[in-house]
Amino acid sequence: MKRLSRFFLNARIGFFLAIRQLSRASLWTNGLIVFVMVLTFLNLVVVSGILVGLIQGSVDDTRKQFTADVVVSTLPDKKYIENSQNILGILDTIPEIESYTARYSEGASLEANYLTRRDKDKPDIAGTDLIGVNPVAEDAVTDLSSLVVEGSYLSPGDVDQILVGSFLLAQYNPVEAPGFEALENVGVGTKIRLKVGEVTREVTVKGIVDTKVDEVSRRVYMVDTQVRSFIGRTDGNVDQVSIRLKDGVDPAVVRDEILRSGVGNDAKVQTFEDALPQFLKDIIATFGLLGSVFSSVGLVVSSITIFIVIFINALTRRKFIGILKGIGVTGRAIEFSYVFQSIFYAVIGSVIGLLLLYLVLVPAIAANPIDFPFSDGILVAPLGETFARIGLLVFATLIAGYIPARMIVQKNTLNSILGRN
Amino acid sequence: MITVTGLKRSFKTAAGETHVLKGIDFSAESGEFVAVMGRSGAGKSTFLYQISLLDEPNEGSIVIDGRDALSMSAEEKTRYRLNTFGFVFQDYALLPELTALENVALPLLMQGLQRATAYEKALDALVRVRLDHRSGNVPSQLSGGEQQRVAIARAVSHNPAILFADEPTANLDNESSLAVLAIFEELHEAGQTIIMVTHEEEFAAAAKRLVKIDDGRVIYDGPMTLVRTK
Incomplete structure (x- = not known):
């Protein structure tokens, strides 16, 4: 019970510090990180969506124009x-x-x-x-x-x-x-x-x-x-x-x-699905797999990006992290603050990405399909899969934010305050 | 209240091992105002860091209120600093993204107080240092003297048993230094235990007891008045 209440206290202080840091950080810095997260989100969803959509466009056209x-x-x-x-x-x-x-x-x-x-x-x-x-x-x-x-x-x-x-x-x-x-x-x-x-x-x-x-x-x-x-x-x-x-x-x-x-x-x-030739079904599965591979690479890249951003942030704020520990703020609360910041970037990036995806990209590509030689490619982004990818992105970002924060928090308090190595 | 015995601290450098503290014995009772003085490099700040549990000595013991402080885990030390100590650093050490009020309220929030209560107590502390009118300002909007007063408010907002101050007037002009010192005297009169490191005699004079350190050893420990007479 005591551990649980300490956990919530640390989370509360972490949230307090995260909100203050975010709201008083440079708009450009926040904007840039969110921009990276939006691109990461789109990379996660759109690349695989286009790959699948390339075949799906062909399947849809066959359904519309031939098999019904x-x-x-x-x-x-x-x-x-x-x-x-x-x-x-x-x-x-x-x-x-x-x-x-x-x-x-x-x-x-x-x-x-x-x-x-x-x-x-x-x-x-x-x-x-x-x-x-x-x-x-x-x-x-x-x-x-x-x-x-x-x-x-x-x-x-x-x-x-x-x-x-x-x-x-x-x-x-x-x-x-x-x-x-x-x-x-x-x-x-x-x-x-x-x-x-x-x-x-x-x-x-x-x-x-x-x-x-x-x-x-x-x-x-x-x-x-x-x-x-x-x-x-x-x-x-x-x-x-x-x-x-x-x-x-x-x-x-x-x-x-x-x-x-x-x-x-x-x-x-x-x-119409039963009537699809087996080779087309195989291609759909293969492209789906390829999309997942590209998405995974995107996820790793975004995790590394967040890791670097949080690491540099924590490193430049090492003195203040030392002061926080010095005045009695626990390392766990400080780690929470960085994790919350990471989640904030991932969630805001994903929300903007979602709006861009479903309000702009999907309707725009549906209205103007991509002119591939063998199909009119569309963007396939089922809501369920998209949210699953958001979950993955937030989780990866959480880990990527936690590790560098922990690395800095673990350093000797006095050395951090005095800027000693 | 606090008893230090045989305290030693050395650092390994490229040139070899430097012995900064060479065996210090010290004790302070509740309500005392102790000034720790010494020339630059004498080891006074290192001494303060050891007894305030910000650093770990190589040898010796620190007993606070009957408890062996060096046997505590890192987490226990953090909690102990939060509940028992207050710190005033030379460079104020305020968090730049927090307002004066938030800076002062932070240790109170960390103690588990509800936000309204914490902010109320923080405001009381700002009143004590006569800065309640700047409570909404972030540190960059305050002068050095004001920042140090906020730092003092933060250090005393949770009524710590001991207030540690490391060269609190070193970065301030004369007027601000006097204002800070006046606050320290007020706090002492109210019963606050203060251990302050300084190299400025005119400010050390506010203390009732002087500990002089040289070359890692205590060379004088006695009433301030004797030193003044000498």
Whole structure:
């Protein structure tokens, strides 16, 4: 009990001394230390947040532009989703579903410049997937029309009109690599040959779709009724259904609801997360690990910074520390004062960092994603993780403040007062 | 009250070991005002640091109120200094970021007093040194004499059994020195035990007893009046 009350007394005196030192210290000194702490905080959160966000941006775009929230696709041993019309009927009954788009998909090839090609020239051919969509339904789910950068979007009555993904066009994707095929001199209005199996049709490019989501930009889109007749599928069975849910609905809940309806016998039902390729999941985990490594380095650097700041502060105030001990202030109370000062710097730095992060950086980067070659990077900073990092920062700072204070406090009282070594 | 026997203190330097105190015997009773004098380097300040438990002698014993002070741990010594001693240093030794009132209140707060009580007692102490009107000023806003008076207020605010003063007037002009000395006399008249190191005879004259140290030994210990007569 006596020890506890002595502990609180020391803490009280330490707090008293810390507050006086902080409030009467140079504004520049305090500002500089807080500035370092803000940078440290941002280093802890933003570096890993950008690394994770680099992939998360890609995942988010894939969800928004391709898979939507829940995706129903062909079973591995089937050519398409059997009983598709029944499944679509089931989807119509689920109230959590905002909209869905059913897609036909077939391997195809495109040939351009066939009219000007000489006999010995290599044909200008690129392999692709032909996707048949209801333009209105597709747009409601994936906002595909917003990705059209040249020409215009499909209309339900379009005949022999296609949207071409930019990945297939040399002017958008001028990569020269063995095996890589991109069509030359193709723009809006260009006629190209579309071949599915043995059937070839001449179609006109109505628009060009450009996005960093490969599943969208390396495909060709056509109105579903046209594709059905093109590939000879008259039974109405589709290859994929992407489902957009109402706000706040958990995709896993709807996935399970669909599966309970027996859809699993005819199709694979996945949330967008389930549908992520394994390599992407591995990259996310790797980048998360890298972020943690960078954060740890940042934490060590910040701890050393605080250690140096407190050490220099305590060293220059060694005489006063000696006087404090001389007049009866305990070493523990003096150590408390430095620990409180360290915590103050860490907390103020973190609070300013938090405000900067959530009021400026996250919204700004969300509005203007970082233009990485393969994704629009965002800043991922979940509140829980951020607070965990703040906890780490405060703890590391506390230790970094305590050690130098203890080192100075341990010195001989009289030597400290007289400035002797 | 305080009894010192065979006190020795030496320091190791590059030139070898320097023996500053070579065996001092000394005692003081409650209510005494003792001036410790000697030429520069005689060992008077070192003597004060030993008996005020700021430093540890190589040999000898210090008994305060029947307790062997040298057997105390560092923490016990700190607590003992807090509760039993008051210090006035040559260079005032005030904490620059604390106001006069806060400087004086600090030992009281460390004793566990509530803030209001501590500040009230601190203000009383400032009244005693006639500086209550400067209670809100930080040391840099006070003159040397005022700072030393604040230091005295801090030293006596918690009614210590012994007040130690190390050359309290050395850095002051004549007028401030006289003011400080007047305060010491008032404190002594009120029953305060004072042990003061000084090299200025006119200020030492305020004390009732003189201890003269030379070359680490006491060469005179007796009433101040005898020295004056001599």
